[in-house]
Amino acid sequence: MKKFLKFITGRLFYFALLVAAQIGFFIWLILNFVSATSFYLPILYFFVFVSVAFLINGDDHPIFIISWLLLIFIAPIIGLPFYIIFGNKRSSSKLKRQMAKYQEHYEKEMRSILPEPDAQIRQTLLQEAPNFARQSDYIRNLTGAPAWEDTAVEYFPLGEDAFAKILEEVERAEKFILFETFIIAEGEMWDTMVALLKKKVAEGVTVRLIYDDMGVIRNLPTKYDQTLKSMGIQVGVFNRIKPHLDAKLNYRDHRKILIVDGNVGFTGGINFADEYINRKIRFGHWKDTTVMLRGMGVWNLTLMFLQQWIFTTDEDLDLTAFIPTISCPSDGFVQPFGDSPLDGDNISENAYIQMINHAQRYVYITTPYLILDTQMVTALTIAAQSGVDVRIITPHFPDKWYVHMVSQSNYLNLLKAGVKVFEYTPGFMHAKMFVADDEVSIVGTTNMDYRSFYLHFECGVIFFHSSVSLAVRNDIERILEVSREVTLQDEEKVPFSRRFMRSILKLFSPLM
Structure with a gap:
């Protein structure tokens, strides 16, 4: 009861309430417009066409474009205004x-x-x-x-x-x-x-x-x-x-x-x-x-x-x-660096990808979220198929079940490529680390997800020929001892219903 009272008197509750009221009013306005005029379909199609043109000719990542297109085409009455509000970058x-x-x-x-x-x-x-x-x-x-x-x-x-x-x-x-x-x-x-x-x-x-x-x-x-x-x-x-x-x-x-x-x-x-x-x-x-x-x-x-x-x-x-x-x-x-969503450069992800591409023996990764775009999947796949020992550790106990399902949706293809995937069974893995070949490592704030790569201000430190790289490797080896390896057989046994839910959530992962 105490937690409930704290919630309904807190800022988050009032913020969510007011935003929900605005969304409800917005939908009500659109539905009334639809019922009040016979020209709503041509008008709607016109704005859909304009929005799609902006999307396709913009500089957004393809997965963002696909997600917005799906939302606009499946539910244009809701998807179109949401794209106009949240999808454009004018603000x-x-x-x-x-x-x-x-x-x-x-x-x-x-x-x-x-x-x-x-x-x-x-x-x-x-x-x-x-x-x-x-x-x-x-x-x-x-x-x-x-x-x-x-x-x-x-x-x-x-x-x-x-x-x-x-x-x-x-x-x-x-x-x-x-x-x-x-x-x-x-x-x-x-x-x-x-x-x-x-x-x-x-x-x-x-x-x-x-x-x-x-x-x-x-x-x-x-x-x-x-x-x-x-x-x-x-x-x-x-x-x-x-x-x-x-x-x-x-x-x-x-x-x-x-x-x-x-x-x-x-x-x-x-x-x-x-x-x-x-x-x-x-x-x-x-x-x-x-x-x-x-x-x-x-x-x-x-x-x-x-x-x-x-x-x-x-x-x-x-x-x-x-x-x-x-x-x-x-x-x-040592090279501390920052990443900004306002400069159009995906620095953190590209720094990770460069480490993967340059690795000769191994790449070990810890991340709370594993929501990957095509470039990252390609880099991990090529490294593993080239004989590099690629290991990724994610949480066993997630903080957000739906995000964890999206993370798990990537397991099967990575495992087929030879990437080894582990879940940290003692609890929640929140560390964001990369280490390769005992020679280079990154420790910082950047998760392997779209929000960190595209929407957040992030930072990290890359270490070259530093003792930190050995310390990170040794720590990850200790983590692996208490983690559960996810096998290809495990993923192939996942029920169709769960795999289908993962796929649906993955479609909208950039919008989470």
């Missing part, structure tokens, strides 16, 4: 202008006085591994984020391990803390963190926090940002939820970044809710990972945060105040 133009403001500030006023890595780094990487140099160039050319040396790294195989280290580093902060997350939920983890942040503010440390409004809508009270501001914490709420139909609702900040004094940076899968440190059991054991950088490589993470901060708050900042002040012994090459 993102304002967001692009806001993002361009930061880029202009950076390019014209700041680039010449901000840190840049030694040009010899690329040359060294090119001599040691031309494929890695090419992948590094791709990321830098599209994001502006270079590869760095002079950076120490540490890998944390569990959220609780990472959280303990985060508290330790935040306690040491002297100048500023930059903190960006998708989900916050009141409980032991967040209460501990916010108490420490409040303490650091009292000591004179500047704290800036960005959280995504959709990510907290179920968990935090209304106007929680004002509560934090009353503690002295500066807050930016990313893409505030407004209860009306708008394609901007799709653009979410899924990044997780925490930076202390510009010298220490964390990123990975963990949000700030108790399940991420296994203080609250939701779907069995919660498996998540984080990496910590110390030194010059943190600068890429800092710039990502500052771009999002300026984008969200419109505050002008002197970026030179956030430059790293320490240099550490190198542990290979």
